[in-house]
Amino acid sequence: MKKTGAEILWECLMREGVEVVFGYPGGANMPIYDAMLNYPVHHVLVRHEQGAAHMADGYARASGKVGVAMATSGPGATNLVTGIATAMMDSSPVVFITGQVAAHLIGGDAFQETDVTGITLPITKHNYLVTRADEIAEVVREAFYIARSGRPGPVLIDICKNAQIEKTEFVYPEEVRLPGYKPPLRAPKADLEKAVHLIERAKRPVILLGHGAIISGAEEVIQHFAVKTQTPVAMTLLGLGAFPASHPLSLGMMGMHGEAHCNLAIQNADLLLAFGMRFDDRVTGTLKTYAPNARKIHVEIDPSEVHKNVRVDVPLVGDLKTIVSDLIPMVDEYEHEEWLQQIAEWKSDGDARSIMTWSHDGKLYVAHLIHDLWEATAGGAIVTTDVGQHQMWAAQYYFMDKPKRWITSGGSGTMGFGLPSAIGAWFARKDEEIWAVVGDGGFQMTAAELTTAVQEGANVKVAVMNNNFLGMVRQWQEFFFEKRYSAVNMLTPDFVKLAEAHGVPARRVTKPEEVKEAIAWARQIQGPALLEFMVEREDAVYPMVPAGASLHEMLRRPVKEAR
Amino acid sequence: MQYTFVTLVENKPGVLNRVASLFRRRNFNIESLAVGRTERPDISRMTIVMECEDETVAHKIEANLYKLVNVIDVQDVTHQPAVTRDLALIKVKAGPEQRAQVNNLAQIFRARIVDVAADSVIVEATGTEEKIEGMIELLRPMGILEMVRTGQIAMTRGAYEGTRRAPGANGNGWHGDEDENALAEY
Numbered sequence: 001m002k003k004t005g006a007e008i009l010w011e012c013l014m015r016e017g018v019e020v021v022f023g024y025p026g027g028a029n030m031p032i033y034d035a036m037l038n039y040p041v042h043h044v045l046v047r048h049e050q051g052a053a054h055m056a057d058g059y060a061r062a063s064g065k066v067g068v069a070m071a072t073s074g075p076g077a078t079n080l081v082t083g084i085a086t087a088m089m090d091s092s093p094v095v096f097i098t099g100q101v102a103a104h105l106i107g108g109d110a111f112q113e114t115d116v117t118g119i120t121l122p123i124t125k126h127n128y129l130v131t132r133a134d135e136i137a138e139v140v141r142e143a144f145y146i147a148r149s150g151r152p153g154p155v156l157i158d159i160c161k162n163a164q165i166e167k168t169e170f171v172y173p174e175e176v177r178l179p180g181y182k183p184p185l186r187a188p189k190a191d192l193e194k195a196v197h198l199i200e201r202a203k204r205p206v207i208l209l210g211h212g213a214i215i216s217g218a219e220e221v222i223q224h225f226a227v228k229t230q231t232p233v234a235m236t237l238l239g240l241g242a243f244p245a246s247h248p249l250s251l252g253m254m255g256m257h258g259e260a261h262c263n264l265a266i267q268n269a270d271l272l273l274a275f276g277m278r279f280d281d282r283v284t285g286t287l288k289t290y291a292p293n294a295r296k297i298h299v300e301i302d303p304s305e306v307h308k309n310v311r312v313d314v315p316l317v318g319d320l321k322t323i324v325s326d327l328i329p330m331v332d333e334y335e336h337e338e339w340l341q342q343i344a345e346w347k348s349d350g351d352a353r354s355i356m357t358w359s360h361d362g363k364l365y366v367a368h369l370i371h372d373l374w375e376a377t378a379g380g381a382i383v384t385t386d387v388g389q390h391q392m393w394a395a396q397y398y399f400m401d402k403p404k405r406w407i408t409s410g411g412s413g414t415m416g417f418g419l420p421s422a423i424g425a426w427f428a429r430k431d432e433e434i435w436a437v438v439g440d441g442g443f444q445m446t447a448a449e450l451t452t453a454v455q456e457g458a459n460v461k462v463a464v465m466n467n468n469f470l471g472m473v474r475q476w477q478e479f480f481f482e483k484r485y486s487a488v489n490m491l492t493p494d495f496v497k498l499a500e501a502h503g504v505p506a507r508r509v510t511k512p513e514e515v516k517e518a519i520a521w522a523r524q525i526q527g528p529a530l531l532e533f534m535v536e537r538e539d540a541v542y543p544m545v546p547a548g549a550s551l552h553e554m555l556r557r558p559v560k561e562a563r
Numbered sequence: 564m565q566y567t568f569v570t571l572v573e574n575k576p577g578v579l580n581r582v583a584s585l586f587r588r589r590n591f592n593i594e595s596l597a598v599g600r601t602e603r604p605d606i607s608r609m610t611i612v613m614e615c616e617d618e619t620v621a622h623k624i625e626a627n628l629y630k631l632v633n634v635i636d637v638q639d640v641t642h643q644p645a646v647t648r649d650l651a652l653i654k655v656k657a658g659p660e661q662r663a664q665v666n667n668l669a670q671i672f673r674a675r676i677v678d679v680a681a682d683s684v685i686v687e688a689t690g691t692e693e694k695i696e697g698m699i700e701l702l703r704p705m706g707i708l709e710m711v712r713t714g715q716i717a718m719t720r721g722a723y724e725g726t727r728r729a730p731g732a733n734g735n736g737w738h739g740d741e742d743e744n745a746l747a748e749y
């Protein structure tokens with residue numbers, strides 16, 4: 001039977017199991033929006049297309065499924081760009097569908113014509129310009145396959161208006177034919193043996209877990225491997241949750257704001273097992289002095305990540321879960337008592353400096369707040385964040401025991417991510433408790449999505465950490481620019497009134513003794529709620545590896561400040 | 564040193580743009596790039612010559628090319644027995660008196676004169692880079708008015724194949740007996 005291109009698009013989305021799409025209509029995608037009315041799909045009307053992109057991204061990260069966001073041509077599509085780049089940097093599977101002017105108008109600077117496939121070429125895993133209705137079915141099928149397989153990532157489909165309207169025979173392609181795209185699965189035996197050889201000899205091994213561990217669903221096999229070989233586990237910002245924070249072998253987060261004992265373990269290791277991570281500069285510090293005595297095994301699905309930043313001894317290219325499963329029977333049980341003892345000593349020094357040991361001084365500290373939130377939610381919430389100091393404190397003090405509950409913009413560091421990604425996560429897991437921990441700066445970038453949350457009845461709680469500063473930039477200016485504060489002092493609106501104007505119940509918290517009660521109040525509200533915390537203005541995130549310094553050269557919280 | 568890569572890509576609109584954009588984004592410097600059809604209508608072939616400091620850079624280039632969905636195969640033919648050719652058209656300043664001289668030079672290099680005008684001739688030369696460079700040097704004193712070159716194309720001899728350096732990339736990996744689509748449902 002003949003169908004319009006727009007109908008074919010929805011037919012295909014239904015077959016991909018799409019239940020919710022986040023988007024915004026306009027001239028160039030009106031046929032798609034018209035056809036949508038005939039399909040059992042829920043559309044979330046956002047307030048800015050960036051919100052749609054982050055929601056689809058949050059949905060994808062919380063569910064492990066492909067998220068879908070839509071926009072019209074020109075400004076609609078360009079408003080998606082930040083969200084596409086964010087998904088790209090964090091390997092998040094999102095399919096973006098944009099309307100485009102009619103094919104015969106392309107290249108003529110027609111109204112709202114923008115070269116969207118050109119703009120998004122470097123920030124998508126792949127993209128398509130569709131000019132005819134009969135291309136749609138194959139393209140959509142491919143797009144979903146590419147987005148979720150291998151190293152996942154965003155795929156954009158730009159569909160010309162005429163292709164949405166034209167009628168053609170609908171044939172659903174049973175299989176995907178992509179001769180140039182075959183994600184690798186397993187590593188050859190000989191290479192696995194080389195890795196085992198290094199593992200056998202290691203006295204001071206450390207596993208470095210990245211986002212790939214969660215994407216591959218490798219949590220269980222990694223735990224098995226770590227316990228069998230008694231290897232401590234460090235995590236990247238996006239790897240948090242891949243290994244239980246409460247596990248005795250967990251070293252917590254590595255890198256610029258990582259735990260001191262974790263960074264020291266990496267610097268002193270004789271073997272690094274990098275599992276689904278890419279040696280980003282935020283986790284290595286300067287490469288000149290990075291883990292100087294360590295051999296390196298790199299298990300990674302993307303061959304272009306191998307030797308990219310750090311030259312490794314044994315690359316194992318393929319699916320992490322498969323490769324670690326293959327390794328487990330090949331390794332013996334080991335003990336690394338001395339090494340674990342050494343790490344425990346480093347850890348106790350860190351505990352002494354921890355802000356958690358501080359006595360009550362009447363001020364609100366974000367670290368304490370996050371700890372309270374963690375306790376109140378029994379560590380079981382899905383936590384999304386914005387970018388800045390609050391993000392690092394949330395990473396440090398909301399201990400994640402399970403994967404797909406920690407949703408943050410790592411590679412791209414996109415302010416404004418927190419609230420929309422929380423709304424997206426809610427659509428994926430409506431039974432879960434969801435908290436967006438945001439800064440006063442980033443929150444204002446996408447705060448308009450509060451109305452979206454209300455319209456959708458999204459049960460997300462927003463915790464605004466208000467320090468009236470662009471805190472993280474202020475911290476850098478304090479440390480590295482002689483405290484010359486430039487453009488960081490930020491007037492904020494009355495967030496309680498702002499929330500209430502959107503129909504969101506809200507409270508302001510100024511004293512530590514009010515915190516627990518306020519969290520409890522927010523938790524019992526059905527639907528969105530907001531808490532504004534007036535936090536200490538000039539607190540700093542510790543430890544900190546200054547950009548370009550060695551990983552062990554950390555600025556530590558001065559001991560004298562601790563109790 | 565210069566590395567030569569032979570790359571097979573799907574014959575689809577925009578693929579050249581994707582390759583060029585990738586090289587720009589990753590800061591790789593292209594010496595020459597030649598694209599054309601192959602024995603199969605659905606596949607195009609690119610010969611890419613790049614300056615690489617060392618093997619690591621060559622690895623990077625290969626692995627990054629595989630990130631492009633439309634790239635089917637990448638071989639490094641630098642160190643393999645291969646036929647490499649470049650084609651040049653060179654317009655040389657030459658009145659009636661100099662034509663014989665140009666013609667002699669051309670013959671030494673097995674090049675041909677393909678156009679004659681009142682005060683210039685066009686020489687067509689095919690061969691390795693070195694040969695063409697050599698000829699250009701000899702023609703230069705006579706006055707080169709215009710020149711165009713296609714960039715190198717390459718083909719390995721007999722059953723030789725280029726090196727494939729990116730382990731695991733696109734079919735060079737070890738899929739085992741597994742269904743190739745197994746990863747789709749992660």
Ligand SMILES: Cc1ncc(C[n+]2csc(CCOP(=O)(O)OP(=O)(O)O)c2C)c(N)n1
Nearest residue numbers: 388389390413415439440441442470471472
């Ligand atoms: C879109 C965007 N613009 C600028 C930055 C640079 N930046 C990183 S952190 C930060 C400050 C964030 O301030 P706030 O949201 O108040 O959070 P805080 O650091 O105070 O917790 C800025 C401006 C960014 N990451 N993203």
